[in-house]
Amino acid sequence: MNEKILICDDDPIITESLSEYLLAMDYKVFSVNDGEKAVEKFKDFSPDLVLLDIMMPNLNGLQVTKIIREKSEVPIIFLTAKISVDEKILGFELGADDYMTKPFSMRELLLRIQAVLKRNNITKNDSEQIFEKGNLSIFSLKREVNINDFRIDLTKTEFDFLECFIKNFENVLSRDQLLEYTKYDYLDSDDRVVDVHIKNLRKKLEENNSDIKILTVRGMGYRAST
Helix, strand or coil, X not given: CCCEEEEECCCHHHHHHHHHHHHHCCCEEEEECCHHHHHHHHHHHCCCEEEEECCCCCCCHHHHHHHHXXXXXXXXXEEECCCCHHHHHHHHHHCCCEEEECCCCHHHHHHHHHHHHHHHCXXXXXXXXXXXXXXXXXXXXXXXXXXXXXXXXXXXXXXHHHXXXXXXXXXXXXXXXXXXXXXXXXXXXXXXXXXXXXXXXXXXXXXXXXXXEEEEECCCEEEEEC
């Protein structure tokens, strides 16, 4: 295992308990207690996943996410007190992959970490799967998307949604089917969370002149078409 996890939370009790638990699970761990240190340590530590509190001094979690997303698509799981759906949607728009609401179960957090990392890892012994539609190519193991041979940056959830659309081209997919394909669920989310990911995915496809369009099928879900 030995993946690296950066823990960023202003509560030292939380960072200490999380560090002890994840170290016992054979992860490499580094923890910080404010946003500026989180950005600084992210550059030095190069983590495979970030656990990030929203309410932190100096830079809050949303600001830290925005800075990280300018350079990296590393998975980010927010650790936060109960927040509104609109605040949660803002986090997803900035590039968060998942949320855990405090207080949370260590076991559930571990399962979510494992699910995100599993999707993000490349299995060297597997052969690459390539899916092509129009000017768009998806490389499943590398988790890379090219349009006209130029790579575009997608979050983990955006990539999963796009791959699901291409594998089920022209078929209507419900929001539940899309979430199921990601291999983990948003336990307390509503339909707008999926809609935010679709909006962001559409924007990136359009900005890069993709032949593939994501269409809304009212009352049913979405489908990919040319």
